[in-house]
Amino acid sequence: MVLPVVKLGSLALRTLSKPIASRLKQQAGFHPRFRQFIINLAQVNHRFTTTMQRRLYNHSTDTAIHPLNEEKAVQAAADLFGELLIFSVAGAAIIFEVQRSARSEARKEESRKQELEALKQKEGNLAREIELLKQKFNELEHLAQGRAFPCDNAGDSS
DSSP states (O other): OHHHHHHHHHHHHHHHHHHHHHHHHHHHTTOHHHHHHHHHHHHHHHHHHHHHHHHHTTOOSSSOOOOOOHHHHHHHHHHHHHHHHHHHHHHHHHHHHHHHHHHHHHHHHHHHHHHHHHHHHHHHHHHHHHHHHHHHHHHHHHHHHHHHHHHHHHHHHO
16 A cells, blocks of 8 residues: 555656756746856856767867857756756655665565564474473373283283
8 A cells, every 4th residue: 555655656756846847947047146056067067068979979079169158058057957856856766665665675574584483482382392292101101011011910810
């Protein structure tokens, strides 16, 4: 019952993170310090990705990389923030699911250990009971042997 609720909750979080990311994109353009920060972040990201692409395709990496204009930089940074938000929510949901699964598995393992310990204790009790029954059987056998001989002798002497 818990598993479907958790999965539904994580799906709802992912779904809700998309409008939050969209709102972040809108707000990025209105706050000057935040806008400058994301422009700088977008420019760094642009230089990094362009350099990686050039290396990947064996193009020259020592040529100048032209910076993005402000609007493209704001849009690229807002997209980056939106994707990071969605990715972090999905990652957090996965981490939560893994931890929940690990706790569940640990509870099952503890239950198995307790069950095994109970079986071992029951086995020990049964072994002691068998030993006690063997001792009683030997005593009874000894008593029976002790009584059998005098009865046979008594019948012969009459």
